[in-house]
Amino acid sequence: MTHRTAIVAACLFAAAGVLAAAASGAAPSAPVAPAAPGGAGEGSAADAYLLAPKAFRAAVGRVLPSVVRIETYGGVFDPAKLAPTPTRPGSRGRGRPGGRSRRIRAVGRPGEGPTTGLVIASDGYIVTSTFEFADAPPIITVALADGTRHVARLLGHDETRKLCVLKIDVEGLPVPATVGPDDLRVGQWAVSVGVGYGAEDPAISAGIVSATGRVFGRAVQTDANLSPANYGGPLVDIDGRVIGMCVPLSPRGGGALGGVQWYDSGIGFAVPLAGLEDVLEQMKRGEMIRAGRIGVQVAPGGKEGGVGVREIVPDSGAADAGLQKDDVILAFDGQTVRDVTHLRQLVGRHVAGDTVTLTVRRGEEELEIRVTLSAGEDQMPAPRPFNLEGPGRDGGP
Amino acid sequence: MRQAFLILALALTAPAAAPARAAPPAAAAEASDVAEPFQKAIAYAQKRCVKVYGGAAGREHGYATGLVVSPDGLILTAQGIYLSEERVRVILPDGSRHNAEVLRRSEPLQAALLKIDAATPDHFALAAESPVAQGDWALAVSNAFNVAGPEEPLSVNLGIVSLVADLEARHRTQDVPYEGEILLIDAITSNPGAPGGALVTADGRLAGMLGKLFQSTSTNTRINYAVPVPLLRGFVTAPEEPVGVGPVASGDTTAKPAAKPYLGVGLFTLSGKNAPAYVDRVAPGSPAAAAGLRKDDLVLAVGSTVVRSCKECEEAFDALPPGQPARLLVKRGRQVLTLTLTPTAKEDQP
C-alpha cells in the first residue's frame, strides 16, 4: 500500500491536547471544547471576533422594526400585456414546463420572492429599490414588522440611485437611526438585511465598508453579500444604524437591473440616507430623478486633451445649448477634463435638469457654454395610477 | 560635527550566514496576540473531511467533498450524477485513496452515504440539534474547484449563517426536490467541488453539509447553503433503503384493475419518473378539476399511500377504484391540503 506521509496541514495546524485526545478516543470525536471564545485568552482580539455574531444579531434587531416586506401582484391576470419577462414577482408558480420561465433566466430578472423596504418617515413613507419595480406592477402590498399588511402606492423614483418611494396609509411607524457619511470608516462592519427569500425571517450578511463615495459619489461600497435577497433593504453598522439602502448599482448604468451581475461578488452598493433629504422629498412628491446627459457622441480630444464632440444628439441639452460637431470640451464647471472617462464621471454626478458650464474650444475660440442636462432614455416606466378604492381593473388578487 | 555625531542602535547586526531562512522570532511572539479565532475549528474539520471523485457527465462536475461520520468509514456526501458510475473514490486527509460504495441516497436531502473499507477514527458527530443560530460564524470546508491536491488540505471559507429557512430552489431549468430547512450562509459555497463539504461553527461543531449548486426561485440567484445536521443525522441512522439508481424503465407489467380510473391529471415527468409528483396539467371538467387539484400541486399521498415520485403516484392513481372518493394530500406553496377526488371510469370518457 502506498505510504502517505501526514499532510503538511497536520503539521502546520496541529492544535493543542484537546484535539489530540479527541482524535484517538473511541467515542465519536468531540468537537473542540467550546472555548471561552477563541481560547486565546481573556480579552484577546480573537475573543472580540468570536463575539461579533452577537453584535450582528443585536444590530439587525435594532433596525428590524422598520424593515418591511413588499409584494407585487398583477401579472397573472394580464399575461399578454406583460413585458417578455419570466415569472412575475409574487406569482405562485414554481415554474411551468415548456414555458418562458423554464429557460435559464439571466441574472437580473426579479425572482418570485418579495422585496425588502425600509420605513423612512413615521407617516408611512417607505423607500426601496427600483429593482423589483422595473415592470411597474399595478398592485403593491407592504407587510410591516408587526405583521399587518397594507396596500401601497408607488410614488417617485431616482434612477441614479435605483431607489423609489412607496406610501402606505399608516401613522406612527418606527424610523431607524442613520449614520452620517462623515462617521463611516473603511474597514468597519456592515450587515445587510433583506426578506427577498420569502421566508418568515429576513436573511442577513456581514461584511465591511469597502469604500465610500462610489458610483458618482452616490454609494457606499461593501463586501457583504448584496443581492435580490436584500435589495431595497438596509445596510447597518455594528450599532444597528442604517449606513445606506442596498441597491444594484454600476457605473455603467443599465437600468433598474444594472449591477445585479455583481450580486454576492463582494462588490455591493448601499446608498446613504443621510444627506439624501432633498432627493427623498422629490420622490415623495412623485418626481422622477433621471440621470443627466449632455447629449453628445464623443471621441478623445486630441493632443490638447479634453473630449471631442463627434455628433450632437437631437433634442438634447447639447442641441439646445448650441454645441457643435468638432467642438472640444476642455472643462466641466471649471474642472479640466482629462479624458472621456473623466467626463463621464463628472457628468455622472449630476441629474437631468442640472445646468452646467462647459469650456469649449471651437476652432480658434474658447467659449463658455451653459448646458441644461437632459434625461437619457427612461429606464423605468412611469408607475401606473392605482385606484385605491377597489380591486384593480384586473380583478385583483 | 564629529563630536556630536553618534549613531545609536540603528545598529542592525548581520547574523552569521545561515542558508535557510528561519522565521524571525519576533513574528512568532506577535502571532499569539493577533485576532485569529478560527484555527482550532479549522484543524478539527479538515481532519474529518474527504475528497470524493466520481464520474463527470456533461456540465456536472465529477468531484465533491465528503464528511466522515463514523469510525468505520461511513462518508456523507452530496447526491449527484457523479455517483452513478461504477467507481467512486475517496481520498482521506492523510492522502490515502479508497474505493467507495454507495450505500444509499436521499432525494429529499440530495445526500448520499458512502462506505469505504478503512478505519476512520477522526469523524464528525451528528448532533440531534442544530448548533447554530442566524448570525453565527460558519466555516465552510471543502474542495471547491479541486484546488487541493491529493495530499493537500481542503479550502476554508468564512461566512455567517444568513437564514434558516425552507428551500425553494431550482437547478438550471428544473425544480429541486429538496425538502426541509436549510442553513443559508453568506460565504460563497455554490462552487464545483464544494457540495458535501462541512459547515462548522467557530468552536468546531458540525452544523451542516454543504449543498448543491442551486438557484433560489425567490431571488433568481445562486444560493449558498448547508443541509442542517439534524436532518443528516436522520438520514445516516435510517434503516437500509434500496438505492435509487436513476429513472426506472416504465412499462410495469403488473396486472391492472379491470376498470381503469380516470382522474384527468397529468404529472410533470420531464425530470424522470423518480422525480417528485408535481401536477403538470388538470383537464377542465375532470374529476381532478372537481376536486380542486391545481397545476404545480405536489402530490404527497394518495389515500393512505405516501407517494414519493411520479412513478409511485401514477401507480397509486391507477389503483384507485372508479367511483369511490379518495383522499389526496397535496402541498401547494407552503400549505398542505386535503382534497377529495372521485375518479370516474375510463369508459365514461368522451
Added chain:
Amino acid sequence: MVLPALAAAGARAEDISPDELARVKQAEADRIAAVRKVYGAVVAMYGQATGRGGGSGVLIHPDGFALTNFHVVRAAGQKGKAGLANGNLYDWDLVGMDPGGDLAVVRLKGKDAFPAAPLGDSETVRVGDWAMAMGNPFVLAEDQTPTVTLGIVSGVRRFQGGQGGGRMLVYGNCIQVDSSINPGNSGGPLFDIRGRLIGINGRGSFEERGRVNVGVGYAISIEQAKNFLPDLLAGKVCEHATLDATFFDGSSGAVCEAVNTESPVGKLGLRPGDTLLEFDGKTITSANQFLNLVTTCPAGWPVQVRFRHQDQDVSGWLRLTRLPYGQMQQQAPPVRPRIVPPEGPEEPEKPEKEWNPEDGPPPGKEKGEDEPAEKDAEPGEKDAEPADEAPSADPDAPDEPVQPEEGGEDAPDSPEEPDTPRPVRVAGPPRPQAKPGEIMDAKRNREICGWLLGQYVAYLGGREAVDRGVERLEKTAALCDDEAVRDAMVLLHQEKPLDAFKEVELEGGDRAGGRRAFRLRVRLEDGPPCLFWFSVLDDRDAFEIRLVKAARDSEAKGGDRAWTFGDYRPAGGLTAPRTVRRVSGLEEKVEEAFTVPAPAILAEAAGGVPGGTVRPEASR
C-alpha cells in the same frame, strides 16, 4: 410599538452587553486603523489614459517602487498613470517584470517620499487568518481610493498552473483567500489583519457566472516577491528556476522520475529512483510540495539539496537552472509531475471549469517587437492591435467598465448575461527589447544602480560620514586579498561611483551572507570585473541595503572565492562592518575571518567606540 413579529422571529434579538459590544468595537477599530496605515500605499494602476480599464499595485518603498502583476503591465504598457488614495495621479515607469510568476515592479514619480506598505512574512500565514485585499476592482475608484475587502486565508501553498505552455503566470506556493478579489484587483496587495503585506492578488477561480468573485482568489506569496525583487529592480525579464529533474510521489516521499544528468543536480549524482530529502533548507515530503517551492525561486538561485542515492545521503549546493519560456523542449522535464502511485485509483483530474490559459506569446516574441519600445499611441488613434486580442483574455484582466472612446457619451449596458470578459487595452503591450533573463533597458538599470548605491551610502551614515571614514573603509578593503576587488571597493565608496567605473550593471538577484541580495557588477578601466552583493531586507523585512559580499567576477559568480562583510556597527558616525570573512563555495564556507581594526583617530574624534557607547578613549 407592539413587539414586531418579524423582528422577534428574525433577529432572535438577544442582547449584547455593553462590555461585549465595546470589545467587538475595539477589534473593529484596530482593523480600521490597520487599513488606514496602509491605505496610502495602494495603487490604482492605469495605462496612459485612466479610462481604459486598470489594475492595482502596492508601493513598497518611499522612493516610488511598487509591486504589481505582470499581466497588468502587459496590458498597460511601459508607462502609465497611477492613482493613490490622496486622489492624485502620478506617472509610473516599468522597471522589471516576471512573466513566469506574474510579478512586475514599476516606479512612481512625482513625490519625494511615497507611503510604503510594510512587508510581512507569508511563511507564517495560516489557513483561517484574516486577510484584507485592497485594490481597484472593476475600476470603481473614481477618486482613486482603494476598495478594501475582508476574508480569511482559505489555503496556503496552493498551486495554480500557468499558461502559454505552462511556464507563464504560474502561481506556485500561493495563498488562497476568500476576501473578494475581482477583475481589477490584479496586482494589488493582500494584507494580514495588522496591515503587513503578505501577498499580491492576481488570480481567481471563476465559475459559470463569469468573472466575478466566487470566494476563491489567489495571491502570490510575498516570499516569492522578495525572492524576485532584486531581479525586478534590475529591470530584467525574470526567469524562474528548475532543478532539471522531475519527481513523483513514491513510497519514500518525492522520488526522482527523470533527471538531466548534465544539470547541476545530475552532476551531484541524482538519478531516477533517488528520494529528494531537502530542498533549500526545507524537508521535502511530496513531489507537489517540491514543485511549489521551486516555482518561487529565480533562475540561478543558489540552493542546497539533499537526496538519498542508494542508501547514501548526498548533499550539495548548486545554482538552479533557468526554466525557459515558450514552447516546451523535448528534453525539458514537464512542469507538473505525473503522479504514479504503485496501486490504487488514478489521480483525479483537474476540472476543466478552471480559467483557461490564454495562448499569448511569451514576451520577446510578441508582434510588434520591431517597433521602438517607447512609442506612445497618438491620442485619438486606435490602439495598435496587439496580437493577443483573444476574447477570453488574461485571467483577471480588469473588466473594461466604460464604453470605448468612440461612441455615445453614455451607452448604458442592457442588463446582460454574466459578462463576457473584455481585455484591457491601452497603449499596447510592453515591448521589451530584451529576451528572458536579460536586462530590458541599460539606462534604467544604471539609474537603479545609482539609487542602490545612494541607499547604501545612506545606510552607512551619509556621504560625509563615508568620506570621513575612508581610512576605515580602506582597511576593510585591504582585508580582501585581491587587488581588483580592493580597488573596486574603494572606488565604490567614492562620490559619484557610477562615473568611476568603466562598466556598472545591476545584474540582478542572488543570495549572499545568508540573505537575498542585489548583485552589482563593476569594472574599472582596464581591470577585471568584480562583483558586489548588497542585502535587500533585514530580519524584520524592512529595506536594509548594505554591502555583504565582494568577489572577482567569474562564471561561478562568487562561488569560488569571495569575502563577506558582517557585524555592522556604528563608529564615529559611520556604520561599518567589523568582520570580514574569506569564504568559498556557494555555501560560503568560512576559510578565514578578520576583524576590522578600529581606526584610533576615528574613535577618539567621535568620543565613542564601536558599539555605540560613549566612553573616553583610553589610549591611542
